[in-house]
Structure formats: structure tokens, C-alpha cells
Amino acid sequence: MASVLVVEDDQFVRSALIRHLTDAAHAVRSVGTALEALREVAHLRFDVVILDLGLPDLDGAEALKMLRGITDVPVIIATARDDEAEIVRLLNAGADDYLTKPFSVEHLSARIAAVLRRARAGGRDAPPETVLRVGGLTVDPLRRQAELDGRRLDLTRREFDLLAFLAARPGVVVPRKELLAEVWQQSYGDDQTIDVHLSWLRRKLGETAARPRYLHTLRGVGVKLEPPAADAPRGPGAEPPR
Numbered sequence: 001m002a003s004v005l006v007v008e009d010d011q012f013v014r015s016a017l018i019r020h021l022t023d024a025a026h027a028v029r030s031v032g033t034a035l036e037a038l039r040e041v042a043h044l045r046f047d048v049v050i051l052d053l054g055l056p057d058l059d060g061a062e063a064l065k066m067l068r069g070i071t072d073v074p075v076i077i078a079t080a081r082d083d084e085a086e087i088v089r090l091l092n093a094g095a096d097d098y099l100t101k102p103f104s105v106e107h108l109s110a111r112i113a114a115v116l117r118r119a120r121a122g123g124r125d126a127p128p129e130t131v132l133r134v135g136g137l138t139v140d141p142l143r144r145q146a147e148l149d150g151r152r153l154d155l156t157r158r159e160f161d162l163l164a165f166l167a168a169r170p171g172v173v174v175p176r177k178e179l180l181a182e183v184w185q186q187s188y189g190d191d192q193t194i195d196v197h198l199s200w201l202r203r204k205l206g207e208t209a210a211r212p213r214y215l216h217t218l219r220g221v222g223v224k225l226e227p228p229a230a231d232a233p234r235g236p237g238a239e240p241p242r
Ligand code: CA
Pocket: 008, 009, 010, 052, 053, 054, 055
């Protein structure tokens, strides 16, 4: 059971969410505006917030920013627009996950469970781990910091988890299914979730899918992280086959 804050202005969607979450034994509070949501999180402790992006008072990104200013409660974005750039921006701005409307109850429940597991696993009971090094990349799971060639990388929580998971098994192709299970703690497939985070992580590593250095996607197989070949000059000859 979790305490859930539903931020949704559509009365129909809101009622349905409350009913389903209550049926799933969660304690639910709900509000219809971003400002009410801010007031709620300032006064009460929630395990997770489900934030509709189309609210009457504040733009979704703005609402998320203000939420993040006062709480680090996990936030699942609910959006009607399947806009990858916008979703990536929000994940980068501190959202923990997202759902595209219309979503199923099962889907929502799975996301909530995953977010809660992650929040708990990231708590003080997490075992200490050693610093991982792959080429010029350094990943410190304990401090949750990563550097590339001595430069600190500004990663979201999920980007860091993804990078740390791959850095712990350099050169090994990790199947997408395993990434979903281990990093997202989901047992069903949603390749877009992985792709969104991978593309954003790539940008922060200063590389692209077409010209990978550390992150290599093997279509239909999985993803691997490995040091760039001899850190070679990145001329045309250094480009790996697609
Ligand atoms: Ca709305």
C-alpha cells in the first residue's frame, strides 16, 4: 500500500483513478490544480505523485519544477501527448516515469510498484558499491555521481541507474528485457521507455546512436557499454559499422 497523490483536473479520469487505486489498497488524495498539489506535498508525505500535464493553472513542466523545489517524492507524469521531446524534457527535469493516456490500470499499478521499489532500494539500506571505471567514464554508485574524462555528468536518477547498471558489466550486451527488469523493475516490454532514456544519456555522453562511443545499441538484441576503441580519433575510419 502506498499513499498516492493524484493531480488531475478531469473529473472523470480523476474518479476512475481514485477508484482503481483505492481498489488496489492505496491511500489516495486528489486535487485538480498544480497549486493545490504544491500545498498537499508541502503538508503531507506521499509515496508517489501522479501528475497530469494538462492542468488549468500551471504548465506541466512548471508544476514539476515547483514540486521538485519542495519534495523529492517520486513523480509519474500522465500525458495525453505522445511527444518524445517533451517526455524527455520532463524526465530530465525530475520526473521518475511517465504514462501516455489512455493507460490501463495494470500499467499504472506496475509503474507505481516500480517507482516505489526504486525509491526504497535507493534508500539508506542500499549496500555500498565500488566505483566503476570504463575508459574515461567513472561511475560512483554510492555517491550517485558519474564523470566523463573528469567532467561531472548531470544525470537524472534513471539515467544514472541505467549507466551504472551497464558500467557494472562493460562489454556485455544487456538484453532490453533485462534492462527493463533490472533498471525499471518491470517485467513487460516498453522499448520506448528505454529508447528515451538511452537517447538522453547518449547526448550527455556527447555521442549519437549513429556515432556511438560508449553506448552501443544492437538492434533487436540489446545495449552494451564499452570503452571507445583505443579512444581513437573520431574520423570516418573510426566509425563502427551500423
Ligand atoms: Ca488535464
